[in-house]
Amino acid sequence: MTETQPPKHKKDLTRRRVIVAGSAAVAATGIGAIAVTTASAGEETAAQRAAAAKAGGGKATTKATEVCYTLTSQTTEGPYYIDADKIRKDITEDKEGIPFTLRLKVIDSESCAPVKAAAIDIWHCDATGIYSGYEAVGSGGGGAPGGGTPPTDAPTGEPTGEPPTDGGGPGGGGGGGGHEEPTDDERYLRGTQLTDKKGFVEFTTLFPGWYQGRAVHIHVKVHVDGKLTDSGYEGGHTCHTGQFFFEEAAVLETESVEPYATNAAVRTTLTQDTIYDQSGVTGGLLKLTYKKKNDIARGVVGTITVGVDPDETNDGTSL
Structure with a gap:
């Protein structure tokens, strides 16, 4: 397989590089979906949290500082x-x-x-x-x-x-x-x-x-x-x-x-x-x-x- 380098993106990659582990992770009901507390997650609406959890196969969280998040x-x-x-x-x-x-x-x-x-x-x-x-x-x-x-x-x-x-x-x-x-x-x-x-x-x-x-x-x-x-x-x-x-x-x-x-x-x-x-x-x-x-x-x-x-x-x- 041949590969080309991916284009540059302007997304916030700091949060994306966090590895979920230890007491910060809360197991969700899906196969591998995890809700995790992060200081940089920001405020999210209940609808956003529910949509993210549904996409990841997990359970929606009720805390504004928790997001559905897994990085293998x-x-x-x-x-x-x-x-x-x-x-x-x-x-x-x-x-x-x-x-x-x-x-x-x-x-x-x-x-x-x-x-x-x-x-x-x-x-x-x-x-x-x-x-x-x-x-x-x-x-x-x-x-x-x-x-x-x-x-x-x-x-x-x-x-x-x-x-x-x-x-x-x-x-x-x-x-x-x-x-x-x-x-x-x-x-x-x-x-x-x-x-x-x-x-x-x-x-x-x-x-x-x-x-x-x-x-x-x-x-x-x-x-x-x-x-x-x-x-x-x-x-x-x-x-x-x-x-x-x-x-x-x-x-x-x-x-x-x-x-x-x-x-x-x-x-x-x-x-x-x-x-x-x-x-x-x-x-x-x-x-x-x-x-x-x-x-x-x-x-x-x-x-x-x-x-x-x-x-x-x-x-x-x-x-």
């Missing part, structure tokens, strides 16, 4: 990104694993209005920690997955070895924070779609596996102001680069399901992860719902609202 944390791109050239909803191809539906809503972080026609680009590893396009790297950068004794419970102590600093792919893969050229033509568990007029998009994929040094995650990029072509999504700019994370209880349940049970890599928890900022929804933590109660193998749905600043450029290469 930016993270590094990592070394294993491949341009948005697979426009599709179902990205599983022939991979095996727990069915996973990812439902996203993308909103403007100032107005909470839906961002329509944004290209949402996701990619993640398979159940054994392998990224398509980089199969030669192996799981955890140490060769083919499998072997050893699969984990049966939460990890204890600290993982052995240094975690990767690139935040993107298996440790030891030579990433070093920079982009790595693909080693093969595989493109499973990668795909791009445009948001609809209400800012929604849905992907059909698999619950990701793990590799040493990183908690279970899905990468995401949000591109705006471009267009679809025969080659994929072209032009515009990337306004958000981030990662989605999974609650620890759900990840533990996957360990007894094939082919996750064959993954013997040392697993990193959310609290140990060097990329997840521990801020919950704002940091990319998904809300998970099982398709059948107490049976993760039947499938999982993950939902989150992603607050972005469409005027900014955040391609994840400078973090």
Whole structure:
């Protein structure tokens, strides 16, 4: 995907750069919508507050100094990104694993209005920690997955070895924070779609596996102001680069399901992860719902609202 620099805007960007976290945030009823008190929010009418909350999927606040506001944390791109050239909803191809539906809503972080026609680009590893396009790297950068004794419970102590600093792919893969050229033509568990007029998009994929040094995650990029072509999504700019994370209880349940049970890599928890900022929804933590109660193998749905600043450029290469 090619990009052009966004035009300059005269909006007040100071308030838009605030990251919602800690006691200042008040959870709303939507998937990820948040009401937050800010000194610079100014006086708003009840109608304005109600409209903003409705657009963001949240509940209208009654205080004049509170506004519907979310700005999702930016993270590094990592070394294993491949341009948005697979426009599709179902990205599983022939991979095996727990069915996973990812439902996203993308909103403007100032107005909470839906961002329509944004290209949402996701990619993640398979159940054994392998990224398509980089199969030669192996799981955890140490060769083919499998072997050893699969984990049966939460990890204890600290993982052995240094975690990767690139935040993107298996440790030891030579990433070093920079982009790595693909080693093969595989493109499973990668795909791009445009948001609809209400800012929604849905992907059909698999619950990701793990590799040493990183908690279970899905990468995401949000591109705006471009267009679809025969080659994929072209032009515009990337306004958000981030990662989605999974609650620890759900990840533990996957360990007894094939082919996750064959993954013997040392697993990193959310609290140990060097990329997840521990801020919950704002940091990319998904809300998970099982398709059948107490049976993760039947499938999982993950939902989150992603607050972005469409005027900014955040391609994840400078973090």
